Amino acid sequence: MRRNFNASMVFIRRISVLSFILFLLLALFQCGRPGTPGGGPKDETPPQLIRAVPENRSTQFKSESIRLYFDEYVKLQDVQNQLIVSPPLKYQPEIRPQGSASKFVEITFKDTLLENTTYTLNFGQSVVDNNEGNPYNFLTYVFSTGEYIDSLSLQGAVADGFNRTPDNFISVMLYEIDSAYTDSVPFQQPPYYLTNTLDSAVIFKLENLKAGKYRLIALKDEGKNNIYDPVSDKIGFIADTITLPTESIYLLRMFREIPEYNVIPPAYAASNKIVFGYQGKDQPLIESLTPIPDSVRYRYAKEPEKDSINFWFTPWKPDSIIFTLRHPEIETQIDTFTVKPLNLAADSLSLEWTPRRALKIQDSVYIAVSLPIEAIDTSRIQMRYKDTVPLVHSVRLDTALNRVYFNFEKAPNEAYEVELLPGALTDFFGTSNDSLTHKLTTGSPADYGELRLSLAGELNFPLLVELINDRGDLIQSRMLEAPREIEFPSLDPGNYRIRVVFDSNGNGVWDTGNFLEKIQPERVVYFPAPIEMRANWEDIRTFTISN
Helix, strand or coil: CHHHHHHHHHHHHHHHHHHHHHHHHHHHHHHHCCCCCCCCCCCCCCCCEEEEECCCCECCCCCCEEEEEEEEEEEECCHHHHCEEECCCCCCCEEECCCCCEEEEEEECCCCCCCCCEEEEECCCCEEECCCCCECCCCEEEEECCCCCCCEEEEEEEEECCCCCCCCCCEEEEEECCCCCCCCHHHCCCCCEEEECCCCCCEEEEEEECCEEEEEEEEECCCCCCCCCCCCCEEEECCCCEEECCCCEEEEEEECCCCCCEEEEEEEEECCEEEEEEECCCCCEEEECCCCCCCCCEEEEECCCCCEEEEEECCCCCCCEEEEEECCCCCCCEEEEEECCCCCCCCCCCEEEECCCEECCCCCEEEEECCCEEEECHHHEEEEECCCEECCCEEEEECCCCEEEEECCCCCCCEEEEEECCCCEEECCCCECCCEEEEEEECCHHHCEEEEEEEEECCCCCEEEEEEECCCCEEEEEEECCCCCEEEEEECCEEEEEEEEECCCCCCCCCCCECCCCECCCCEEECCCCEEECCCEEEEEEEEECC
């Protein structure tokens, strides 16, 4: 027993010594690891520029590169989007170091710089410190290839023509109006001066400008090429010529133009359906140059709420079909396409109910149908309430939207049932619906809120007054031809906003602008704060609008 006890003590001492050595090694390892001690204050100080070679605001600039030296290690973050050079360069300068930290940033020019020109390099927030990522806000380097630096400035703000908040990274551009300028220039070449709102501001300031006459525009430049592409870019512009120097402050309202007429090559979407896509407000006139057999029935119909036209046809298997698409007003604008069949399934009838379950008193009840409806047999449509009581109703077909509407008197706290027996709806191909039942329920008035709204101030009628939710979805709208109180009933609890469209042409929709025709988008104003609606609540508001 004694020997076993001694052996145990030796074993324990060895374990203790080994544990102590491991503890020391771990402590030394932790001390040797790079990093900052825990518990100290976080570094929130941005890097500081200590010198530049050549010096910032140099004149008679001849160098091919610039070096900016900082008081700590920095790195570049999103410099491709953040760096704005004005006037723009044909080739982006080389910037280093990329992907590593350094105490300097070097910019090497690949262009031949213009003579007697003031250049501005705005780095936005792309230069950050290496440890915490604190940005040097709007670091700017200015130089002139001439004898002096231009000193004029221009300022303003951007807003979205329709949405409550504008996009970020809006490019604000000044084009010099000289003997070579036309309004087609923004479609073809970069501006003379350029700045960007980046991702945190709606205001802009163009600095180091020279005196002269200019055109001011703003772009959401999706192609990042400083050239206006109406298909993808939003634009805002000031129609009048701007003369510098000026003390005026300008507001640019951004919008996306309706693109010019253009057609997209047609293609089979199903074995019995070809889709013709187009752009612009004008629909093409479609004609088949391939003879269609007398045994084949066909129909052209616009796809609801899309810029496309569907061509449906009963069974037919040509090797190909040749179509011409003509502009409805320009006789010489004709496009010809050959469409070859694909191994696709046939388009079939599908139905989608709106609303799905909860029904409000002011809601429309309808079925959106995937195929054109040829016939409705109302004897095969039944409506009930209280589960069994027949309900007086009417049925209406909207051929433009391809919807079947059900009209009936609605009451609170009620359950409704719509039943479509087989054969109630027959589509273009002669297919009928299967048996279908849809149930709807209305709530109590106490479940909802009601908003009553009056408009005051600088009003030009007609006005389109829209209630939207936090996501910007349209909830209810009212057309106003003269001053009156508006009611928005049956509102679910939640936050809402009011949008007022100055509908100058009275067509019931917001109309966008056009740059070449110098047409601004219709004016839109928003109530300055969200409106919270509660159940069993009535809110009364006045929206005073000023110019």
